[in-house]
Amino acid sequence: MLPRAEIQTRLESLRRVLSRKGLDAALITSPLHLFYFTGAFALGHLLVTAREIRFLVFRPLERVRQESPLPAESLRSLKALPAVLDNAGVRRIGMELSTLSQERFRRYQAILADYQLEDLSPDLLKLRMYKSSYEVDCLRRAGELLAEALREALPEWREGMSELEALGRVELALRRRGHPGLVRSSRGNEFATGLLVSGKEGLTPSYMVAGEGGCGVLGFPSGASLKPLLRGEPVLLDVAGFYAGYYVDQTRMLSVGEPSSEVKDLFSLALRLMKAGEGALRSGVPAEEVYFRVAEEAEHLGVSRYFMAHGQEGVGFVGHGVGLCVDEDPPLAPGVKTPLSPGMTLALEPKLHVSGTGVIGLEDTFYLSEDGPQRLTVFPRDLYLLP
Numbered sequence: 001m002l003p004r005a006e007i008q009t010r011l012e013s014l015r016r017v018l019s020r021k022g023l024d025a026a027l028i029t030s031p032l033h034l035f036y037f038t039g040a041f042a043l044g045h046l047l048v049t050a051r052e053i054r055f056l057v058f059r060p061l062e063r064v065r066q067e068s069p070l071p072a073e074s075l076r077s078l079k080a081l082p083a084v085l086d087n088a089g090v091r092r093i094g095m096e097l098s099t100l101s102q103e104r105f106r107r108y109q110a111i112l113a114d115y116q117l118e119d120l121s122p123d124l125l126k127l128r129m130y131k132s133s134y135e136v137d138c139l140r141r142a143g144e145l146l147a148e149a150l151r152e153a154l155p156e157w158r159e160g161m162s163e164l165e166a167l168g169r170v171e172l173a174l175r176r177r178g179h180p181g182l183v184r185s186s187r188g189n190e191f192a193t194g195l196l197v198s199g200k201e202g203l204t205p206s207y208m209v210a211g212e213g214g215c216g217v218l219g220f221p222s223g224a225s226l227k228p229l230l231r232g233e234p235v236l237l238d239v240a241g242f243y244a245g246y247y248v249d250q251t252r253m254l255s256v257g258e259p260s261s262e263v264k265d266l267f268s269l270a271l272r273l274m275k276a277g278e279g280a281l282r283s284g285v286p287a288e289e290v291y292f293r294v295a296e297e298a299e300h301l302g303v304s305r306y307f308m309a310h311g312q313e314g315v316g317f318v319g320h321g322v323g324l325c326v327d328e329d330p331p332l333a334p335g336v337k338t339p340l341s342p343g344m345t346l347a348l349e350p351k352l353h354v355s356g357t358g359v360i361g362l363e364d365t366f367y368l369s370e371d372g373p374q375r376l377t378v379f380p381r382d383l384y385l386l387p
Contacts, residue, residue: 002039004069006134010037010127014048017094017123024090025049026120030099032184032324033124035245040068044075049088056084078111085115094120125186125329129321130343136367138246139323139345139376143365146241146250147379149173157386159231159256163224164217167196170239179242186325194239195223202236202359205311211251211351212236212359213310229386231257234267234358236351240326241377247326249347250377251363254384266352266360267383269301273350274362274381277318277332281346281366281373287336291318294350306352319348322365344368345376 014026014037028034028046035041037048042064044057056075057064064072075084085093093112097105098121108117131139153173157166171193175181183191189208197204197214206213206222215225229235235254240247253267276297280290295318298307308315321328322345330338332346340346346368351361362381366373 001067001069003134006132007037007039007069009132011048011053013127014124015050017120017127018048018050021094021118021120021123022092023094023118023120024092025085025088026094028096028124030096033096036124036128036324038064038068038070038072040064040072042072044072045081047084047088049090052088054084054088056081078107081111082114085112090115092116092118094118094123096121096124128323129329130341131323131345131367132343135246135323136345136376138244139248139365139367142241142243142246142248143250143376143378145177145179145243146174146239146248146377149177149179149241150239150252150379152176154254154384154386157229157254157256159386160228162226162228163196163198163214164226166229166235167192167194167224167237170194170196170237174239174242183240183242183247184325185327186329187327189327190220191240191326192223194237196235196237197223197359198227198229198235199233199358200356201225201227202234203311203353203355205313209310209315209317211308211310211315211349211361211363212238212353229256232259232263234259234263234360236359236361238349238363245324247322247324248365248377249322249326249349249363250365250379251349251351251361252379252381252384253360253362254386256386258385259383262357263360264383266303266354266357269303270350270352270361271381272301273297273303273307273352274348274364277348277350278364278366278373281340281348281368283340283342283368283370285340287330287332287338287340288334290332290340290348291334294318298350303352306354308351309353318350319346321345322347340368342368342370346373
């Protein structure tokens with residue numbers, strides 16, 4: 001169960017947002033944010049005002065009452081909402097308008113025609129950028145469980161095994177440790193536990209704006225495919241660890257047998273890019289400066305043409321926030337002026353796309369403390385050699 005004190009802290013932060021924006025109430029509707037503020041996933045509404053909190057549940061009421069420390073009550077129809085709002089004496093209401101379908105938004109517009117609705121979505125995402133000690137502990141545990149799973153699964157990989165089977169071994173080890181097998185994306189992407197690509201086929205671009213592509217399979221054109229793992233080829237494994245709703249993001253490089261000297265050299269350069277980005281993760285630094293620092297290092301090392309070169313389009317970022325979703329704010333990208341601050345958790349993922357060879361890079365998740373970045377993804381960064 002999400003600790004009551006954690007929930008109260010989050011609700012007080014939300015109330016400060018309401019006060020600053022001059023809103024009478026927040027009406028939270030998305031299941032993920034209901035979980036964030038109540039500790040339970042539900043179809044329903046959370047009404048938060050300066051004086052009261054009401055958790056109005058359509059379903060599953062009894063499970064919500066078991067999982068959330070907040071009292072929950074049944075609300076079976078949207079038509080009952082105006083009476084609840086009138087009783088609370090509110091008129092200006094913040095909602096997550098950007099998460100609603102057009103049909104759903106029009107329904108709220110019709111039912112709440114007497115109220116002023118304003119978008120609260122950016123404010124909620126900003127609240128989630130700053131992690132509490134409880135959240136950092138969850139992320140840290142996710143990194144530990146991911147490392148445990150890789151230590152179990154990787155020795156099972158063999159030459160000739162398909163990318164999908166190899167990833168499946170990792171997924172099984174993660175599921176044994178409580179991973180749900182799916183990864184949430186705040187940008188609507190579809191992920192399993194991660195992406196595995198090998199050899200030059202890893203350069204195949206996908207529709208997702210990601211640090212790597214991969215052939216995938218028909219109907220899911222990204223990541224692992226039926227391609228076999230071949231001796232000496234670079235294998236990139238980008239996996240999200242999970243614990244208690246929170247994700248960490250990690251990429252490691254592997255090879256079946258000894259890789260070529262080119263792959264070894266490229267890996268050493270990717271490691272230098274990672275260290276350059278890690279050195280830029282400092283409080284007060286604009287998010288875009290991390291990207292610029294890594295791009296400058298790529299220029300210095302003579303690999304700019306490979307840097308985040310995902311197909312003809314390229315990728316205009318070198319990292320992102322992580323938490324309840326694997327791709328949260330802020331992106332570490334040009335134009336993002338958000339200053340990095342203690343409490344943020346950030347994934348840094350410099351990658352090189354080398355024609356004829358494949359995708360080579362690393363990714364780690366960091367907690368930005370008052371003293372600098374702390375790495376939460378603890379599996380060794382070394383190039384992992386398989387038999």
